[in-house]
Amino acid sequence: MAATHPGIRFPDRAEALASFEGYRVFLDPWEPIANELQSQWTGVALREESRILGIFGPQGAGKTLLTKKLLADFEVTKSSQAGLVVDQNNFWHRVSGGKSLDPELIASGTEKTEFKEVENNRDWVSDAEAFAQSRDRVRARVLLADNAERAYFRQGLVDMTDIEFMKNSRDPELTRLAAERLVDKLRTTLRGTLLIVLSNDDEFLLQLQDAVEHQHEDLMALSTLGLPDSATKETIIRVNTNRLNPASYWSAIDQASETDRLALKQALGGDATFPNSFRAVDTASKNRIGRPARRNVITLVALSPSSTAGYDPAEIGTLKRTDVAHKWMSLTTYHEDWAPDSLGTREKGLLESEWALRVCALGDAFVASLLAAGGGDIPQKAQVQSLLSELKTFRGPGTKEPTRVADTARYASMIDLWNPSAYDTSAFWSSGQARSTLYEPALKQVLPGYNTTTSGFLTYRPDFVVNDFSPASVLNSISDDPKAIRQAIRRDAHVFEFTAIESTTSEKIKSYLASKLPVYVEITQEQ
Numbered sequence: 001m002a003a004t005h006p007g008i009r010f011p012d013r014a015e016a017l018a019s020f021e022g023y024r025v026f027l028d029p030w031e032p033i034a035n036e037l038q039s040q041w042t043g044v045a046l047r048e049e050s051r052i053l054g055i056f057g058p059q060g061a062g063k064t065l066l067t068k069k070l071l072a073d074f075e076v077t078k079s080s081q082a083g084l085v086v087d088q089n090n091f092w093h094r095v096s097g098g099k100s101l102d103p104e105l106i107a108s109g110t111e112k113t114e115f116k117e118v119e120n121n122r123d124w125v126s127d128a129e130a131f132a133q134s135r136d137r138v139r140a141r142v143l144l145a146d147n148a149e150r151a152y153f154r155q156g157l158v159d160m161t162d163i164e165f166m167k168n169s170r171d172p173e174l175t176r177l178a179a180e181r182l183v184d185k186l187r188t189t190l191r192g193t194l195l196i197v198l199s200n201d202d203e204f205l206l207q208l209q210d211a212v213e214h215q216h217e218d219l220m221a222l223s224t225l226g227l228p229d230s231a232t233k234e235t236i237i238r239v240n241t242n243r244l245n246p247a248s249y250w251s252a253i254d255q256a257s258e259t260d261r262l263a264l265k266q267a268l269g270g271d272a273t274f275p276n277s278f279r280a281v282d283t284a285s286k287n288r289i290g291r292p293a294r295r296n297v298i299t300l301v302a303l304s305p306s307s308t309a310g311y312d313p314a315e316i317g318t319l320k321r322t323d324v325a326h327k328w329m330s331l332t333t334y335h336e337d338w339a340p341d342s343l344g345t346r347e348k349g350l351l352e353s354e355w356a357l358r359v360c361a362l363g364d365a366f367v368a369s370l371l372a373a374g375g376g377d378i379p380q381k382a383q384v385q386s387l388l389s390e391l392k393t394f395r396g397p398g399t400k401e402p403t404r405v406a407d408t409a410r411y412a413s414m415i416d417l418w419n420p421s422a423y424d425t426s427a428f429w430s431s432g433q434a435r436s437t438l439y440e441p442a443l444k445q446v447l448p449g450y451n452t453t454t455s456g457f458l459t460y461r462p463d464f465v466v467n468d469f470s471p472a473s474v475l476n477s478i479s480d481d482p483k484a485i486r487q488a489i490r491r492d493a494h495v496f497e498f499t500a501i502e503s504t505t506s507e508k509i510k511s512y513l514a515s516k517l518p519v520y521v522e523i524t525q526e527q
Contacts, residue, residue, distance in 0.1 A: 006286070007282045007285055007286050008241055008244070008245050008247075008252055008278070008281055008282045008285055009244045009245055010240065010241065010244060010275075010278035010281075010282070011023060011275075012275045012278075013064070013275070014062070014064035014065035014068055015064065017065070017068065020244055022243045022244055023240055023243065023244065024236075024239055024240055024243055024526075025065065025069050025089075025091075026228075026232070026235070026236050026239075027069075027088070027089060027091055027094060028232070029228035029232055030062075030066060030091065030094075030225070031094070032223065033055065033066065033223055033225055034091065034094040034095050036053060036221065036223045037053065037070075037095045037196070038094075038095050038096070038098065040053045040194055040221060041095060041096070041109075041113075041140060041142070041194055044139075044140045044141075044142075044192060044193065044194045045109060045112055045113065045139055045140040048139055048140075048191060048192040049192070050186035050187065050190065050191055050192065050193050050194075050195075050219065051193075051194045051195070051219065051220075051221075052182075052186070052194075052195045052196075052197060052212060052219055052220035052221070053194065053195070053196050053197070053220070053221055053222075053223060054197045054198075054199070054205040054208065054209060054220060054221070054222045054223070055196065055197070055198045055199075055222075055223050055224070055225050056198075056199060056200070056201075056202045056205050056222065056223070056224050056225065057198070057200060057224065057225035057226065058200055058226075058227075058271075058273070059200050059273065060273020060274055060275050060276065061200075061225050061226060061227055061273065061274075062225060062274065063146060063147075063198040063199075063200070063225055064146055064147075064198075066091075066198075066225065067117070067144050067146050067196075067198065069091045070091050070092060070095070070115075070144075071115055071117065071144070073090040073091045073092040073093070074092040074110070074113070074115055076090065076092075077090065077092055077093065077106065077110050078110050084103050084106060084107050086101050086103050086106065088101060092106075092110070093106050096109035096110065096113070097109075109140075112138055112139045112140055113138065113139075113140040113141075113142060114131075114138045114140075114141050114142070115141075115142045115143075115144065116128065116131050116141070116142070116143055116144070117143075117144045117146070118143050118144065118145050118156075119144070119145060119146045119147055119148075119152070120147070120150070120152050121152055121156070122151070122152045122155040122156050123156065124143075124145070124152065124153070124156040125156045125157060125185060125190075128141075128143055128190060128193070129185075129189045129190065132189065132190055132192070132193065133189075139192060140192065140194065141190075141192060141193045141194070142193070142194045142196065143190075143193060143194070143195045143196065144196050144198075145195065145196065145197045145198065146198045147198065147199065147200075148197045148198060148199045148204075149199040149200065149201035149204045151165040151166075151169070153178075153197070154169075154174060154175065154178040157177075157178040157181045157182055157185075158174065158177050158178050158181065170203075172207050172211075175204065175207040175208055175211055176207075176211040176214075178208075178211075179208055179211030179212045179214075179215060180211070180215055182195075182212065183212055183215040183216045183219065186216075186219070187216070198225075205222060206222075208220070209221075209222055227271060227273070227274075230268050230269045230475055231473075231475060233268055233274070233277060234268045234277075234473055234474070234475050235471075235527075236274065237249070237268065237274070237277050237278060237281060238471060238472065238473075238527075239525065239526060239527065240278075241278070241281055242350060242524060242525035242526075243525050243526075245346070245349075245350070246345065246346045246348075246349025246350055246353070247285075247349055247350065247353040248350055248353045248354040248472070248524060248525075249281065249471075249472055250353075250354055250472035250489055250491060251353035251354055252281055252282075252284060252285035253281060253284045253285065253472070253474070253489065254292075254293045254472075254489060254491075255288040255291075255292065255293065256283075256284035256285065256287055256288060257284075257287045258482040258485075260280070260283055260284040260287050261284060261474060261482070261485050261486075261489075262480055262482070262485065263280055263283070263284075264277075264280040264281060264284055264474055265474040265475065265477060265480065265485060266480075267280040268280075268474065268475055269475060291397050291398065292335075292397055293396070293397065293490070293491065294394075294396030294397060294490070294491055294492070295335070295354055295355055295356040295396075295491050296354055296355045296356070296469060296491045296492070296493035296494070297355065297356050297357075297358060297394045297493070297494045297495070298355055298356070298357050298358070298495055298497060298517075298520065299358040299359075299360060299391060299394075299494065299495070299496050299497070300357065300358065300359045300360065300496075300497050300499070300509070300512070300513070301360045301362060301391070301496055301497070301498045301499075302359065302360065302361045302362070302499055302500075302501055302504055302509060302512075303362055303366070303367050303370075303439065303498070303499070303500040303501070304361055304362065304363055304364070304367075304500075304501060304502075304504035305363070305364045305367070305425065305429050305502060306328075306361075306363055306364070306504055310361065310503070310504035310505065311361070311504050311505050311506040311508075311509060312506055313330060313332040313359065315506035315510075316332070316334060316338055316357075316359055316506060316509060316510065317334040317336060317337040317338030317339075317357065318334060318335070318336040318337040318338075319332060319333075319334060320332075320333045320334055320335045320336075320356070321333050321404075323404070323407060323408055323411070324360075324408060324411045324412070326411065326412045326415050327363070327365075327415050327416075328362065328363025328364065328365045328366065328415065329360070329361065329362055329363065329366070329411065329415055330359075330360070330361045331358065331359075331360045331361075331391075331411070332358065332359050333356060333357070333358050334356065334357045334358075334359070335352065335356050336352060337352075338352065338357040338513070339351045339352050339357075339513070339517060340510055340513055340514040340517065342514050343514070343517060343518065343521060347518075347521045350521060350524060350525060351517060351520060351521055351524060354491065354524055355520065355524070356394075357513075358394070359509065360391060361504055364425055365418060365420055365421075366384070366387070366418075367425050367428065367439075367500070368420070368421040368422075368423040368424075368425050369383060369384050369418070369419075369420075369421045369423070370384050370439060370442050370443070370446065371421075371423050371425065371428060371438065371439065371442055372421040372422075372423040373385075373442055373445055373446050374438075374439075374441050374442025374443075374444075374445050374446075375423075375442075377421065377423075379419060380419070380421050380423075381445065381446055383414070383418060383419060384446045385446045385447075386414065387411075387414055388446065388447060388496075390410065390411065390414070391496070392466045392494070393407070394494055395407065428500075429502050435500040436500070439498070439500055440498075443463075443464075443498065447464050447496075449464060449465065450463065450464050451463060451464070454468055455468050455470075456468040456469035456470050456493065456523075456527075457469055457495075457519075457523055458519075458522060458523055458526065458527070460519045460522075460523065462495040462496070462497060463495070463496050463497050463498045464495065464496040464498075465494075465495050465496075466494035466495065466496065467492050467493050467494045468493060469493035469495075469523060470493070471527040472489045472491070473488060473489065474488060474489060475488075476488040476489075497516055499512050
């Protein structure tokens with residue numbers, strides 16, 4: 001069954017990520033932070049200096065996500081038993097490996113470094129001192145203090161009760177005293193430590209830096225973790241909606257109300273946080289109106305020696321309609337239950353939410369003409385091209401019945417008027433897997449662009465692309481007009497995949513789909 005839309009799953013806070021396996025963290029927006037961390041960490045690792053890096057970010061900008069990603073990627077690198085595999089999606093590799101992600105730098109940096117979280121621990125200073133003393137061979141210690149504007153951070157440096165902190169938290173003198181004691185610790189018992197202080201309170205960080213610099217020049221640097229540009233934000237929201245749900249980002253918003261789609265566009269284009277942007281998609285997915293929109297289309301062309309389709313189309317999935325069932329050609333369309341179970345429940349739902357499947361079975365009369373066309377038979381080439389050109393047209397929802405009837409009649413007429421070729425296909429059908437070496441050169445003759453690189457399909461190359469795939473984006477709308485937004489997210493990708501099956505059974509078609517469709521899951525969810 002096609003996915004329903006009770007809302008979408010998404011993490012409302014970084015602390016919840018453990019429950020959202022598959023969430024993809026995008027590192028490119030963090031590149032300035034990685035560069036600053038690399039600079040600060042290098043001084044600690046090479047010269048046993050002490051450093052403080054303050055990172056400011058508003059709520060929802062990803063400070064906690066950054067700390068958890070850095071810690072997790074360090075632990076993955078440290079515990080790797082199979083040897084170091086450089087990964088550009090590993091945040092620690094970006095910090096320790098430099099711009100070239102040098103494996104020797106990463107390996108040596110990992111060996112000489114240890115991390116410790118200190119958040120919400122008012123005894124963090126004494127714990128950090130014990131941590132430093134127990135790791136004599138490690139030259140670089142990294143302390144992570146997230147939400148450092150909270151009481152624990154300054155209470156660890158200045159003995160005071162919670163009530164006293166509440167009364168004095170905005171007093172610059174409290175921060176000055178805490179800074180004095182912090183500088184002393186970093187010069188003595190915590191020497192060789194990089195302290196990363198993250199906060200959503202820019203005033204606190206500025207006061208801390210001013211007080212630290214008054215005691216020790218160039219000890220503390222500040223960096224800002226801002227929201228990425230609008231296009232990057234939408235990519236992050238779209239990809240993770242697709243990775244976490246059995247329905248795509250597009251499917252969640254295509255039938256939303258005009259108000260909800262506009263609200264999503266404004267959230268993505270403004271300063272809304274990631275949780276709030278996810279909530280805008282969630283709201284849109286619940287308020288569904290109107291008929292289903294046109295999906296992207298995969299047309300599977302199955303060449304067969306049979307004079308008929310040779311299989312029961314209803315066994316492929318839930319039939320949406322049969323456009324052709326005439327002599328040696330059948331053409332059927334599926335919206336639901338066509339993706340194989342082997343993909344996985346979520347992946348199957350994701351694929352069917354954004355793609356429709358057409359299966360076109362073409363018998364030996366077509367195969368003979370195709371192979372003859374590949375050998376230079378001009379009349380055969382013309383009629384093969386004519387039929388394949390007709391297949392490029394896909395009628396979406398809302399097509400009127402007279403138009404569909406006319407399409408069916410046009411196919412029937414082409415088949416009835418087909419000029420049979422004398423080409424002997426027996427050797428073709430007996431050649432097994434080598435059949436592709438015979439029909440692919442012929443397809444290149446009749447389908448210009450066959451098996452050529454195109455855009456929108458990552459590293460995959462479909463057999464033939466009628467229309468490129470592009471990820472749904474409300475930001476591509478030229479204005480806030482509802483029609484412009486609707487046009488911007490319209491689905492019109494169309495691809496052909498060809499196979500030649502000597503015995504065209506439902507099971508063989510389903511088996512072929514099971515081998516081919518995982519790449520379309522990746523295409524849909526990873527962009």
